[in-house]
Amino acid sequence: MNNLAFSSFTLNGVDAQKFLQGQVTLNVEKLAEGETRYTGICNLKGRLQFGLWIKKINAENFELITTSDQAEELAKHIKKFGAFSKMKLEDAGVVYPTIEGLYTTFSTSETDIQSWKLQAIEQGQAWIETATSQEFQPQELRLHQREGVHYDKGCYLGQEIVARLWFKAKPKHWLHLVQGSGDAPNSATRLSKDVEVVNSISIHGGYKALVVAKPEAITELQLVVLNLPEHLNGDVARPQS
Secondary structure, eight states: OTTOOEEEEEEESTTHHHHHHTTBSSOGGGSOTTOEEEEEEEOTTSOEEEEEEEEEEETTEEEEEEEHHHHHHHHHHHHHHTTTSSOEEEEEEEEEEEEETTEEEEESSOOOHHHHHHHHHHTTOOOOOGGGTTTOOGGGGTGGGGTOOOTTSOOOTTHHHHHHHHHHOOOSSEEEEEEESSSOOOTTOEEETTEEEEEEEEETTEEEEEEEEOHHHHHTTTOEEEOOOGGGSSOSSOOOO
16 A cells, blocks of 8 residues: 555544444453554454554543544444444544554654554554455454454454454464565455465565465465564464463
């Protein structure tokens, strides 16, 4: 996505937290005030339809940020499902990303989005845009390892399938950081049957990309597998007691 941009919304009202708790994969009630975390809204098949960063001001006031290409559909979704909730969604304009430690934060001060994009990819901070909507399960993107999924929070859209995959199965495909030669492939490009691009960026002599793939399928391509940060390098499956 060459023209990556981010749109911000405010969601304010007595029902704001309750509404979000029933929508996103993250436990909104336990999110600390002032913190921003990446999470998602799944479809009924447990695949991420929308990706969004949530900043909790307090239980009645939130900032929601998404890629600008998803902003209109996300707003429609919230207004549809929240039609009878006591809250108001308002467009807060364009915002710009910055990496702070393990997470991305946003402000109205302009930043170099290409620089952020490279940092985010290198840190395994995969994000959903229109091209990859409804393509990936949260676990496949290692979202649980980024505090973006909580498996004990109760019901939300797609929760039954997401929980079943966690407690009773292991993904066959999951997030890897790779480096390749040539032009950077677009998001949602399938490099092979078992390797799909989530995000990518051109670098000198080739590209870096986050892909959801079977590990053995990556070795069949002319790609170099790079290390993700330590907290994202572990097994994506549920720890066995």
